[in-house]
Amino acid sequence: xxxxEDIKYYRSFExxxxxxxxxxxxxxxxxxxxxxxxxxxxxxxxxxxxxGLLLPSDFVGRPGRIGAAYDVVAVTPIxxxxxxxxxxxxxxxxxxxxxxxxxxxxxxxxxAAREWMLVLGRKTAREKIASLLAILARRDAILHNxxxxxxxxxxxxxxxxxxxxxxxxxxxxxxxxxxxxxxxxVITLEGKRHVTVPDMGRLLEEAGxxxxxxxxx
Amino acid sequence: xxxxEDIKYYRSFExxxxxxxxxxxxxxxxxxxxxxxxxxxxxxxxxxxxxGLLLPSDFVGRPGRIGAAYDVVAVTPIxxxxxxxxxxxxxxxxxxxxxxxxxxxxxxxxxAAREWMLVLGRKTAREKIASLLAILARRDAILHNxxxxxxxxxxxxxxxxxxxxxxxxxxxxxxxxxxxxxxxxVITLEGKRHVTVPDMGRLLEEAGxxxxxxxxx
DNA sequence: AAACCCGGTTGATCCATGTCAAGGCGGCGG
DNA sequence: CCGCCGCCTTGACATGGATCAACCGGGTTT
Numbered sequence: 312x313x314x315x316e317d318i319k320y321y322r323s324f325e326x327x328x329x330x331x332x333x334x335x336x337x338x339x340x341x342x343x344x345x346x347x348x349x350x351x352x353x354x355x356x357x358x359x360x361x362x363g364l365l366l367p368s369d370f371v372g373r374p375g376r377i378g379a380a381y382d383v384v385a386v387t388p389i390x391x392x393x394x395x396x397x398x399x400x401x402x403x404x405x406x407x408x409x410x411x412x413x414x415x416x417x418x419x420x421x422x423a424a425r426e427w428m429l430v431l432g433r434k435t436a437r438e439k440i441a442s443l444l445a446i447l448a449r450r451d452a453i454l455h456n457x458x459x460x461x462x463x464x465x466x467x468x469x470x471x472x473x474x475x476x477x478x479x480x481x482x483x484x485x486x487x488x489x490x491x492x493x494x495x496x497v498i499t500l501e502g503k504r505h506v507t508v509p510d511m512g513r514l515l516e517e518a519g520x521x522x523x524x525x526x527x528x
Numbered sequence: 529x530x531x532x533e534d535i536k537y538y539r540s541f542e543x544x545x546x547x548x549x550x551x552x553x554x555x556x557x558x559x560x561x562x563x564x565x566x567x568x569x570x571x572x573x574x575x576x577x578x579x580g581l582l583l584p585s586d587f588v589g590r591p592g593r594i595g596a597a598y599d600v601v602a603v604t605p606i607x608x609x610x611x612x613x614x615x616x617x618x619x620x621x622x623x624x625x626x627x628x629x630x631x632x633x634x635x636x637x638x639x640a641a642r643e644w645m646l647v648l649g650r651k652t653a654r655e656k657i658a659s660l661l662a663i664l665a666r667r668d669a670i671l672h673n674x675x676x677x678x679x680x681x682x683x684x685x686x687x688x689x690x691x692x693x694x695x696x697x698x699x700x701x702x703x704x705x706x707x708x709x710x711x712x713x714v715i716t717l718e719g720k721r722h723v724t725v726p727d728m729g730r731l732l733e734e735a736g737x738x739x740x741x742x743x744x745x
Numbered sequence: 746a747a748a749c750c751c752g753g754t755t756g757a758t759c760c761a762t763g764t765c766a767a768g769g770c771g772g773c774g775g
Numbered sequence: 776c777c778g779c780c781g782c783c784t785t786g787a788c789a790t791g792g793a794t795c796a797a798c799c800g801g802g803t804t805t
Contacts, residue, residue, distance in 0.1 A: 704784080
């Protein structure tokens with residue numbers, strides 16, 4: 312019997328390259344091996360909203376669906392591990408624990424999306440920026456096994472404009488709020504793309520999170 | 529072997545009653561039989577964001593999770609069909625098509641959540657109201673098998689405040705924008721809670737949707 | 746090295762929505 | 776029937792973030 316190993320193949324993309332266009336037929340599912348991509352929705356008049364970040368280990372695509380619901384764009388060089396949809400679905404039919412695992416991942420994504428709805432609907436610009444930095448710091452910490460530390464340092468993978476699209480702001484506001492957080496000592500910057508958070512607790516306070524944002528795992 | 533029929537039972541709630549509190553242990557999963565409930569997240573300082581609407585046929589609860597992630601509150605009298613979690617999970621283990629169906633429903637919810645992120649992050653107050661009305665009209669049309677009609681009429685199940693919490697607005701802004709849509713002939717009101725949409729296409733334009741919002745099924 | 750471009754910063758001003766406050770309407774209990 | 780209470784509307788004013796515009800710095804092209 313075929314296994315996941317048998318039907319997988321790899322694809323890579325350069326920064327800025329669109330992996331899938333919203334509405335396109337998408338005949339594969341994939342998981343991110345390395346690099347970062349964004350999921351974005353666009354309105355006719357050009358307004359854009361990022362609805363998800365794809366980081367290593369994240370899954371893209373929906374078994375049982377034909378069209379993609381949003382654009383997927385690489386923001387760094389990215390490698391994805393792909394499975395043609397049909398064999399993947401057949402395999403899923405036969406091995407229930409794959410479906411099971413997929414359900415779990417989808418529920419996680421749903422939780423993340425709903426948490427982001429709170430950010431978009433109710434947080435101030437400063438809180439939005441702090442929330443985003445906290446998430447990026449956390450994902451980076453998990454990737455490098457440095458969870459639990461108070462002080463963290465990581466690269467910002469997104470341009471100011473991409474951050475704005477994620478947060479429902481303009482790039483000017485993003486720039487100003489980052490400057491403000493820097494002035495207030497919540498973060499320090501080396502260059503424009505490397506962030507150090509001297510005190511993660513402080514950042515989470517600024518994010519307005521009642522929880523620890525999953526930090527103290 | 530036990531079936532879904534064997535392990536189900538019913539619970540009902542009155543308007544305003546909280547079905548589950550965020551963080552509570554939730555030892556059942558359920559689907560809505562009749563009535564409406566909301567999923568909301570709350571910040572320490574009281575800011576609230578609705579992250580989902582539960583309408584008849586919707587599913588609540590996550591197999592494999594213990595704590596609820598948000599408050600579930602009844603807004604009308606509601607009847608839910610419940611399954612204790614353990615037997616449900618056992619059953620899911622044995623009957624893959626339940627897991628399969630659940631995955632599909634979760635993917636739908638994820639799509640809806642992401643569409644809502646666009647509403648929250650990028651739409652104006654007027655567009656937000658129009659979007660919400662369009663969704664409610666659609667759900668109502670599906671419920672009463674009146675899809676495809678141009679003219680629709682339905683009851684608003686939500687208070688202005690609940691609408692505000694859904695849309696990331698204040699209740700005053702909601703009130704003003706509803707008045708504005710009425711003045712402009714996009715909707716008419718009989719009383720404060722019954723809406724007629726003379727031209728669904730017009731409403732969808734006002735919502736800024738590039739698609740038909742799933743109307744022309 | 747000059748010219749240019751891209752991403753970012755900063756300033757000045759504008760405006761959509763929030764905030765605060767007053768009142769209206771309809772239903773319900775006394 | 777009256778008065779109260781929840782829900783809603785409307786007005787006046789305040790403000791956070793958008794918009795418009797100038798400029799910066801570093802990398803790349805000519």
